[in-house]
Amino acid sequence: MASEQAGGHGAEGAGAHGPMHQFEIERHLPLEIFGIDASFTNSSLFMVIAALGVSAFFLMSTSGRSLVPGRLQSLAEISYEFVANMVRENVGTAGMKYFPFVFTLFIFILACNMLGMIPYTFTVTSHIIVTFAMALVVFIGVTIVGFAKHGIGFLKFFVPSGVPAILLPLLVVIEVISYLTRPISLSVRLFANMMAGHTMLKVFGGFVVALGAAGIAPLAFMVAFTGLEFLVAFLQAYVFAILTCIYLNDAINMH
Amino acid sequence: MTDKSEKSANPQGRISAGDRAEFKDRLSKLDDKIDDAQGRRPEPEPDTGSGKAMGYGLRMATDIIAAILVGAAIGWYLDKWLGTKPILLLIFIALGLAAGVRNVIRTYRIMAEEFGTNTGTDLDDLSDPNTTNDDEDRV
Numbered sequence: 046m047a048s049e050q051a052g053g054h055g056a057e058g059a060g061a062h063g064p065m066h067q068f069e070i071e072r073h074l075p076l077e078i079f080g081i082d083a084s085f086t087n088s089s090l091f092m093v094i095a096a097l098g099v100s101a102f103f104l105m106s107t108s109g110r111s112l113v114p115g116r117l118q119s120l121a122e123i124s125y126e127f128v129a130n131m132v133r134e135n136v137g138t139a140g141m142k143y144f145p146f147v148f149t150l151f152i153f154i155l156a157c158n159m160l161g162m163i164p165y166t167f168t169v170t171s172h173i174i175v176t177f178a179m180a181l182v183v184f185i186g187v188t189i190v191g192f193a194k195h196g197i198g199f200l201k202f203f204v205p206s207g208v209p210a211i212l213l214p215l216l217v218v219i220e221v222i223s224y225l226t227r228p229i230s231l232s233v234r235l236f237a238n239m240m241a242g243h244t245m246l247k248v249f250g251g252f253v254v255a256l257g258a259a260g261i262a263p264l265a266f267m268v269a270f271t272g273l274e275f276l277v278a279f280l281q282a283y284v285f286a287i288l289t290c291i292y293l294n295d296a297i298n299m300h
Numbered sequence: 301m302t303d304k305s306e307k308s309a310n311p312q313g314r315i316s317a318g319d320r321a322e323f324k325d326r327l328s329k330l331d332d333k334i335d336d337a338q339g340r341r342p343e344p345e346p347d348t349g350s351g352k353a354m355g356y357g358l359r360m361a362t363d364i365i366a367a368i369l370v371g372a373a374i375g376w377y378l379d380k381w382l383g384t385k386p387i388l389l390l391i392f393i394a395l396g397l398a399a400g401v402r403n404v405i406r407t408y409r410i411m412a413e414e415f416g417t418n419t420g421t422d423l424d425d426l427s428d429p430n431t432t433n434d435d436e437d438r439v
Contacts, residue, residue, distance in 0.1 A: 215395075222371050222392075223399035230366030230403075234358060276351065284355045291410075 064247035068171055091167045095156040135290035143293055151286035158278035171239040180231035183289050191296035202299055231288055235281050242274045356411045364400035371396015
């Protein structure tokens with residue numbers, strides 16, 4: 046997943062150290078393949094860090110495999126059970142086939158969000174191209190699963206039952222729009238929340254400096270807001286994963 | 301002792317009828333045991349914490365906006381393609397809004413089912429005659 050966002054364009058920031066400066070893309074290793082800008086950017090760097098960090102964590106925590114888990118192992122087990130329950134609850138046991146995908150998605154987004162909470166890091170998920178690429182993978186994948194499972198009968202998904210014939214064309218159009226909305230809302234939700242939160246933190250951080258002694262008030266707010274941001278970072282990964290499950294359920298069980 | 305004789309007659313490891321019956325018996329017992337164990341797996345308890353409620357809130361807010369945007373985009377491109385400048389854009393913005401509301405009602409139903417507090421019964425009445433009744437009921 047790291048390579049699909051290698052070619053981000055430099056975001057225009059508001060001045061050298063404005064609140065939007067943190068979202069700027071910097072090219073670390075300029076690279077061009079067939080006219081496509083595939084440079085290794087700070088965004089790519091933090092995706093690689095997230096992927097490597099997650100891999101290292103799970104390799105380390107599962108290497109012991111003791112019956113009574115230690116701290117690391119129970120953390121790994123909790124995350125496994127959390128996602129496994131999510132898939133079982135929303136898709137049923139038939140959906141456990143897709144557990145690895147949902148788990149990877151959840152952990153990667155969570156790692157990127159949490160990594161972004163560390164000062165001076167880059168928040169990968171605050172760029173819509175990254176979140177949109179992931180949402181598109183989910184959207185196309187789920188559509189393929191739906192057609193593979195039900196064949197052309199999957200189109201019945203867009204035809205609500207028990208509707209008068211006159212209203213049917215209208216409702217089919219609405220259902221199709223509602224279906225096409227999925228990748229947009231999935232990606233915009235994650236990106237907007239991450240970007241808004243980080244911008245807010247920077248803006249209020251500026252207030253603390255500008256107000257001098259009175260800056261204690263925005264500082265207190267910042268402390269509380271940072272806590273909220275951690276919650277949002279987790280929640281957004283959770284919402285992304287659970288919506289993937291719900292879409293999978295729609296495709297597999299045709300509800 | 302036909303078993304014995306058959307066994308010795310077939311050193312290739314062919315299984316006698318008696319063995320097979322016993323085997324089937326054990327297999328079905330194991331099946332029962334597995335079914336039993338799976339039945340005993342506790343149903344995942346719905347987490348009705350505020351975090352989950354906030355997740356639902358975030359979903360609903362973006363669902364409406366995204367649906368309107370998608371409707372507008374479809375209308376705009378159709379207009380450009382068919383040369384019917386503002387008409388289809390307006391129609392599809394309205395359809396997008398309808399799709400957004402449909403999404404929210406759908407999310408609401410799942411939420412009400414999960415939290416077990418079906419407070420807004422009028423919403424269910426409103427959507428019952430037109431749309432499908434049980435396309436949201438997931439088990």
